[in-house]
Amino acid sequence: MRAKIVAGNWKMNKNLAETEALLAELSAKLPNTDAEIMVAPTYVNLASAVRTLESSKIEVIAQNMHYAENGAFTGEISADMLLDIGIDTVIIGHSERRAYFAENDEILSKKVISALGKGMRVMFCFGEELEDRKSGNHFKLVESQLKNVLFNLEPSAWSNIILAYEPVWAIGTGETASPEQAQEMHAFIRKTISEAFDSTIATNVTILYGGSVKPGNAVEIFSKPDVDGGLIGGAALIADDFVAIVKAI
Ligand code: PGA
Numbered sequence: 001m002r003a004k005i006v007a008g009n010w011k012m013n014k015n016l017a018e019t020e021a022l023l024a025e026l027s028a029k030l031p032n033t034d035a036e037i038m039v040a041p042t043y044v045n046l047a048s049a050v051r052t053l054e055s056s057k058i059e060v061i062a063q064n065m066h067y068a069e070n071g072a073f074t075g076e077i078s079a080d081m082l083l084d085i086g087i088d089t090v091i092i093g094h095s096e097r098r099a100y101f102a103e104n105d106e107i108l109s110k111k112v113i114s115a116l117g118k119g120m121r122v123m124f125c126f127g128e129e130l131e132d133r134k135s136g137n138h139f140k141l142v143e144s145q146l147k148n149v150l151f152n153l154e155p156s157a158w159s160n161i162i163l164a165y166e167p168v169w170a171i172g173t174g175e176t177a178s179p180e181q182a183q184e185m186h187a188f189i190r191k192t193i194s195e196a197f198d199s200t201i202a203t204n205v206t207i208l209y210g211g212s213v214k215p216g217n218a219v220e221i222f223s224k225p226d227v228d229g230g231l232i233g234g235a236a237l238i239a240d241d242f243v244a245i246v247k248a249i
Helices: 016-029 043-052 079-084 095-100 107-115 130-134 138-150 155-158 179-196 201-205 215-223 237-246
Strands: 003-009 036-040 056-060 087-091 121-126 161-165 206-210 227-233
Touching: 003 130, 003 206, 016 043, 016 056, 016 237, 036 215, 079 107, 087 107, 107 121, 107 138, 121 138, 130 138, 130 155, 130 179, 138 179, 138 201, 155 201, 161 179, 179 201, 179 206, 215 227, 227 237
Parallel strands: 003 036, 003 227, 036 056, 087 121, 121 161, 161 206, 206 227
Antiparallel strands: none
16 A cells, blocks of 8 residues: 655745644644645754654654755755755655756756665655646646656656656646546556556555645545645645644545
8 A cells, every 4th residue: 555645845834843733733633544744844953854754753854955965065965965864755856846947857867867876765756847838738747747756767766756746837826736636646556657668566655736725625635546645835834724634635
């Protein structure tokens, strides 16, 4: 059975005190669940978040990393630095990294290879822009994003990959893909992986949906057979909303 996951991507939000306060509230309010719960605070607060959640079920993950082991890359963070503070899962390929920091498939491929090579788990984000969907190019686009970054990996690498389908037009916009649109794309992703690798890998990989998941729509989205949870942005910053979304899984 593949893992169910609800992950909160806090992006560039919450200072140290706010981070601690939100973690305390989440720790107190989150229900017991078989799903994996993850939070991704900003870099400067990762180490303290790991300490705060030491005996908690909530896993702290990183929003990004550089592909190089170390060196002259001002402002960047390596896989080893994350592992050193107890973080072994990293988000790679978020649409904001692609759009604002020019991370293309070539760079993302290097990052994925580097993270996996260090034994980390990768949450790989991808998804189409509105124009792609309007022109009916969304399946092709998603297939190429997967192919360019993940399809050259060894089959064994897939046990450390989590996918997050995030249509760019639904991120932070309040507009969500309908549960049917999410299911249609997730099924397509599984079929594509099955063809490139095999059906066991396709069946076992966790595929999250991301893009304006809120307490009001989470139950319906998560009820779809190929949707294994969510990557949550805005609603992850409000404890009660994130807790409600976790309850929906
Ligand atoms: P959102 O963000 O929930 O605010 O749309 C999702 C994401 O960027 O992962």
